[in-house]
Amino acid sequence: MKMNAADGMNYAPVGEKKAVVKPGEFVFSVCRLDHGHIYGMCNALTEAGATLKYIWDPEPERVAHFLKMYPQATPAESEAQVLEDKDTMMIAAAAVTSERGPFGVKVLEHGKDYFTDKAPFTTMAQLEKAKETVARTGKKYMVYYSERLHVEGAIMAGYLIDAGEIGKVISVTGFGPHRLGAGNRPAWFFEKAKYGGILCDIGSHQIEQYLHFAGEEDATVTLARIGNYGHPEYPELDDFGDCALTGKNGTTNYFRVDWFTPQGLRTWGDGRTLILGTDGFIEIRKYINLASEQNGGNHVYLVNGKGEQYFDATGKTGFPFFGGLILDCLNRTEKAMTQAHAFKAAELCLKAQEQAVIIAP
Amino acid sequence: MKMNAADGMNYAPVGEKKAVVKPGEFVFSVCRLDHGHIYGMCNALTEAGATLKYIWDPEPERVAHFLKMYPQATPAESEAQVLEDKDTMMIAAAAVTSERGPFGVKVLEHGKDYFTDKAPFTTMAQLEKAKETVARTGKKYMVYYSERLHVEGAIMAGYLIDAGEIGKVISVTGFGPHRLGAGNRPAWFFEKAKYGGILCDIGSHQIEQYLHFAGEEDATVTLARIGNYGHPEYPELDDFGDCALTGKNGTTNYFRVDWFTPQGLRTWGDGRTLILGTDGFIEIRKYINLASEQNGGNHVYLVNGKGEQYFDATGKTGFPFFGGLILDCLNRTEKAMTQAHAFKAAELCLKAQEQAVIIAP
Numbered sequence: 145m146k147m148n149a150a151d152g153m154n155y156a157p158v159g160e161k162k163a164v165v166k167p168g169e170f171v172f173s174v175c176r177l178d179h180g181h182i183y184g185m186c187n188a189l190t191e192a193g194a195t196l197k198y199i200w201d202p203e204p205e206r207v208a209h210f211l212k213m214y215p216q217a218t219p220a221e222s223e224a225q226v227l228e229d230k231d232t233m234m235i236a237a238a239a240v241t242s243e244r245g246p247f248g249v250k251v252l253e254h255g256k257d258y259f260t261d262k263a264p265f266t267t268m269a270q271l272e273k274a275k276e277t278v279a280r281t282g283k284k285y286m287v288y289y290s291e292r293l294h295v296e297g298a299i300m301a302g303y304l305i306d307a308g309e310i311g312k313v314i315s316v317t318g319f320g321p322h323r324l325g326a327g328n329r330p331a332w333f334f335e336k337a338k339y340g341g342i343l344c345d346i347g348s349h350q351i352e353q354y355l356h357f358a359g360e361e362d363a364t365v366t367l368a369r370i371g372n373y374g375h376p377e378y379p380e381l382d383d384f385g386d387c388a389l390t391g392k393n394g395t396t397n398y399f400r401v402d403w404f405t406p407q408g409l410r411t412w413g414d415g416r417t418l419i420l421g422t423d424g425f426i427e428i429r430k431y432i433n434l435a436s437e438q439n440g441g442n443h444v445y446l447v448n449g450k451g452e453q454y455f456d457a458t459g460k461t462g463f464p465f466f467g468g469l470i471l472d473c474l475n476r477t478e479k480a481m482t483q484a485h486a487f488k489a490a491e492l493c494l495k496a497q498e499q500a501v502i503i504a505p
Numbered sequence: 506m507k508m509n510a511a512d513g514m515n516y517a518p519v520g521e522k523k524a525v526v527k528p529g530e531f532v533f534s535v536c537r538l539d540h541g542h543i544y545g546m547c548n549a550l551t552e553a554g555a556t557l558k559y560i561w562d563p564e565p566e567r568v569a570h571f572l573k574m575y576p577q578a579t580p581a582e583s584e585a586q587v588l589e590d591k592d593t594m595m596i597a598a599a600a601v602t603s604e605r606g607p608f609g610v611k612v613l614e615h616g617k618d619y620f621t622d623k624a625p626f627t628t629m630a631q632l633e634k635a636k637e638t639v640a641r642t643g644k645k646y647m648v649y650y651s652e653r654l655h656v657e658g659a660i661m662a663g664y665l666i667d668a669g670e671i672g673k674v675i676s677v678t679g680f681g682p683h684r685l686g687a688g689n690r691p692a693w694f695f696e697k698a699k700y701g702g703i704l705c706d707i708g709s710h711q712i713e714q715y716l717h718f719a720g721e722e723d724a725t726v727t728l729a730r731i732g733n734y735g736h737p738e739y740p741e742l743d744d745f746g747d748c749a750l751t752g753k754n755g756t757t758n759y760f761r762v763d764w765f766t767p768q769g770l771r772t773w774g775d776g777r778t779l780i781l782g783t784d785g786f787i788e789i790r791k792y793i794n795l796a797s798e799q800n801g802g803n804h805v806y807l808v809n810g811k812g813e814q815y816f817d818a819t820g821k822t823g824f825p826f827f828g829g830l831i832l833d834c835l836n837r838t839e840k841a842m843t844q845a846h847a848f849k850a851a852e853l854c855l856k857a858q859e860q861a862v863i864i865a866p
Contacts, residue, residue, distance in 0.1 A: 314734050314745055314865075315761060319678075319779070321786075366862075367728040367749050369757055373675050374783040384675055384781075386757060388728050388749060394865045396730055396747060398759050400676060406785045408812035414786070418680070420745075422735040424767045425682075425775070427795065434788065434806045435815035445795045451769035454796035501727075504675075504755045 155412070156183035157294050157463070163193025164467035170474060172259070173198035173232040175223055176239035176247065177206040178330070181261040185236050185288050186214060189259075192467035194234075198226045227254040234259055234284075234473055241345060242338045245270030248285050252277045257284040257473050263348040264490045266340035268498075271490055278483055282476075286469060287486045291320065291349035291415060292356060293465040297428040297442035300457040301419065304426055305357060309448055311423030313358045318350040318399035319416040323409070326378070334378040342370055342382035342401055344497040350399035351389065351496070352489035357419050360391035362488060367398075368496040371504030374404065384504070387496045411441070424448025516773070517544035518655050518824070524554025525828035531835060533620070534559035534593040536584055537600035537608065538567040539691070542622040546597050546649050547575060550620075553828035555595075559587045588615040595620055595834055599649075602706060603699045606631030609646050613638045618645040618834050624709040625851045627701035629859075632851055639844055643837075647830060648847045652681065652710035652776060653717060654826040658789040658803035661818040662780065665787055666718060670809055672784030674719045679711040679760035680777040684770070687739070695739040703731055703743035703762055705858040711760035712750065712857070713850035718780050721752035723849060728759075729857040732865030735765065745865070748857045772802070785809025 172194050174186060190196055200220035201207050207219050220226045226235060227250065235251045237244070238261035245265045251258040252274075264287045265271045274285050292298040305313060332338040339345050355363065367388035375383050383404065389397040405413045415430035424447050431441035442457035468480025533555050535547060551557055561581035562568050568580050581587045587596060588611065596612045598605070599622035606626045612619040613635075625648045626632045635646050653659040666674060693699040700706050716724065728749035736744050744765065750758040766774045776791035785808050792802035803818035829841025 312734070314732075314763070314765070315747065317678075317680075317761065321781075366730070369727070369749075369751065371675075371755065371757075373673070373755075384757075386676065386749070386759060388730075388747070388759070390730065390862075390864055394732065394734075396732075396745075396864065398747060398749070398761070400678065400759070400781070402675070402781060404675070404781060404783065404786070406808055407810045408785070409808050410813065414808070420682075420761070420763060420765060422765065424769070425765070434808065435813040447767055447770050447775070447795065449768045452771065452796040501751075503751055503757065 155290065156180065156187055158187055159191050159463050161191045162462055162467060164470055165193040165474070168195050170233060170470045171195045171197050171231045172234040172236055173220070173226045173229060174210070174217065174236050175200045175226055176237040177201040177210060178240045179238035179261050181288060181290060182236065182238035183213060184290055184294055185238065185259065185261065188294060188463050188466040189236065189470070192470055194470055197232055198229060200226050227251065232256060237261070240332045240338050241340045242266040245274055249273055249277045252281045252283040252285065255281070255283065257286065259286045259288065259469070261288050262290070263340055263344050263493055264486070265494060266337070266344060268494050271487065271494060275487060284473060284483060285486065286481065287490065289349055289352040289489065291430070292353045294463055295430050295442065296457040296461045297430050297444050298353065298417065299461040299464065300444050300455060301417065301426050301428050302357065303461065304446055305419065309446055310419065310421030310425055313395055313419060313421050315396045315420040316354045316357050317418040318353055319414065320346050320350050320399065320401040321405050321413040321415065322346060322403055323405035323412045324403040334381050336380040341497040341500070342385035343368060343387055343500055344493045346401045347385060347387060347399065347496055348489060348493040350401060351492045353417060354389060354397035354399070355485060355489055358391055358395040358397065360393055360395055361484065362392040363389040363397070363492060365492060365496045365499050366390050368500040369503050370500040371502060373504045376505070385500065389492065516651065517541065517548055519548055520552050520824050522552045523823055523828060525831055526554040526835070529556050530554070531594060531831045532556045532558050532592045533595040533597055534581070534587045534590060535571070535578065535597050536561045536587055537598040538562040538571060539601045540599035540622050542649060542651060543597065543599035544574060545651055545655055546599065546620065546622065549655060549824050549827040550597065550831070553831055555831055558593055559590060561587050588612065593617060598622070601693045601699050602701045603627040606635055610634055610638045613642045613644040613646065616642070616644065618647065620647045620649065620830070622649050623651070624701055624705050624854055625847070626855060627698070627705060629855050632848065632855060636848060645834060645844060646847065647842065648851065650710055650713040650850065652791070653714045655824055656791050656803065657818040657820070657822045657824070658791050658805050659714065659778065660822040660825065661805050661816060662778065662787050662789050663718065664822065665807055666780065666782070670807055671780065671782030671786055674756055674780060674782050676757045676781045677715045677718050678779040679714055680775065681707050681711050681760065681762040682766050682774040682776065683707060683764055684766035684773040685764040695742050697741040702858040702861070703746035704729060704748055704861055705854045707762045708746060708748060708760065708857055709850060709854040711762060712853045714778060715750060715758035715760070716846060716850055719752055719756040719758065721754055721756055722845065723753040724750040724758070724853060726853060726857045726860050727751050729861040730864045731861040732863060734865045737866070746861065750853065
């Protein structure tokens with residue numbers, strides 16, 4: 145099982161337990177442990193009060209590892225058993241990226257909501273099929289855009305924007321560098337048809353953040369570049385990508401993603417988000433403050449007419465999305481995230497990848 | 506005289522005196538005090554040993570202010586007197602942007618080198634005329650790209666790159682926010698035909714830095730956007746611009762410039778440069794470290810296989826460009842900066858402005 149050693153692949157924050165439901169009120173099961181994000185997804189759902197029932201994966205070793213973390217789960221005998229289970233209201237999954245769409249459609253067809261690791265699709269056809277299935281079944285196809293939903297610094301930034309601290313948002317810039325840790329990645333991670341390309345994969349986080357922070361419902365891809373600058377041994381790996389979007393309301397976005405985090409960084413990536421508004425700006429240093437003795441991440445800087453302020457968001461906001469998702473599923477509402485938003489981020493990351501100009505080698 | 510109160514317009518670092526020539530060996534004069542950058546230019550040239558002879562400007566009040574700072578200068582009776590002066594080897598000028606090209610050509614035609622504030626041109630025709638005049642006269646048309654040449658943090662970053670600390674440069678991202686201080690700006694500052702547009706004006710710094718740090722001799726503009734998001738009272742002001750370039754050697758650049766620095770920031774702009782290489786990355790926090798008690802700027806962060814390092818570059822590198830420029834003029838070399846580089850940055854910022862899509866309002 146190659147899942148633990150690659151930093152970032154194993155990003156699974158532990159938050160405060162803040163149950164929005166009583167035990168048994170919201171039951172979910174887990175299938176497909178291809179990406180370590182499943183642990184972050186399960187942490188957050190169970191902290192929010194969800195009850196975990198089944199775990200299924202074709203590899204017994206991965207199931208055994210999962211059960212160490214979640215001894216309350218019951219190993220299922222087959223994927224069909226989970227899909228047909230009457231108690232399970234949602235299936236959470238972190239399949240190989242190219243299988244997330246087809247599996248999600250199957251989940252919806254079985255009358256369950258679906259919560260998948262990002263990126264949720266690798267092709268536009270998968271997205272279209274999922275849209276059609278959501279429309280027909282009324283079920284949810286939700287996505288774990290962890291770099292906002294599971295980062296307290298990002299949650300706090302959203303609150304500051306909502307409170308009007310920087311006026312109207314003009315531009316959002318994101319940096320999503322990741323450590324490759326190639327030796328600990330599975331083979332599919334380097335096959336473009338399976339991982340989808342860098343703008344589709346880790347770019348999806350960036351696009352979701354942009355739409356959220358800028359309050360945009362739609363945008364156009366105005367620049368997309370990909371390259372392999374340093375990894376000829378993995379010819380299908382985009383080790384670099386960048387992209388710009390122009391929002392329907394006239395806001396702008398640029399982001400850069402890469403697999404070049406050097407060994408000397410104390411964490412898997414120096415993720416940043418810079419948000420410019422008419423009355424101020426925000427910087428989120430998500431996972432580290434470079435060369436600082438401050439531990440951990442969630443460093444939020446706010447500058448406006450009142451001065452420069454620093455907030456350590458760790459332990460301050462929690463992760464409200466996950467409880468919200470549970471309630472949305474129970475009440476058939478869209479308070480935590482709309483289906484349109486989850487799909488729009490997916491659509492734009494697919495478009496970015498499709499339109500990308502290859503600039504290296 | 507409206508020149509002093511707008512932060513940033515008055516950016517005039519004082520460095521160590523490190524003369525590369527003896528008094529009288531390199532004589533320059535000054536004309537046109539339309540932009541406060543002239544003070545930074547004169548500080549740096551005189552610190553490097555240049556001898557200041559004449560000062561000329563049509564506004565006596567501006568000359569009087571200049572003489573307070575540089576009592577060694579002689580007020581000229583006319584611009585012609587300076588142009589025809591036999592001792593003057595170089596004329597330094599910070600004219601209205603749209604007049605920099607035509608005045609520079611005049612300087613070259615008088616057998617003198619020219620050192621102008623950026624941006625050096627507002628139209629491609631001006632650039633072509635200057636190129637032709639340089640080719641014919643053999644004189645230099647040099648540009649004060651202060652956000653690299655006059656920032657020790659940027660100088661140090663260049664040294665770190667040259668030393669191989671981050672491997673091969675892949676991408677350079679720049680942020681050049683500025684405080685508007687509109688009440689202290691002259692009228693021409695808000696007339697597009699005179700200031701040239703934001704990508705031409707403050708964008709020129711960013712493009713020059715990119716070419717330098719990435720070692721690129723040419724590049725293509727792949728994205729350019731401008732807007733006026735918050736200043737309807739100045740309809741010709743671009744208060745926001747961003748731009749992406751793809752270098753001939755396959756490196757990438759993105760930069761964002763704006764006039765939205767809020768009053769609460771302790772300096773005129775949170776200028777940053779982020780440089781990604783195959784083996785590490787550098788961040789320069791040029792003028793401030795947000796919400797930190799560290800005074801001043803020139804904060805350089807280097808992360809590579811060896812770890813995370815912080816350098817305070819203040820007082821460490823000096824400003825080698827200016828002494829180099831003096832020697833280049835005396836020896837007719839191009840060690841401090843090539844003419845091709847100065848013109849290429851100018852060309853690309855003109856192209857960016859020409860190609861820019863207006864996204865707001």
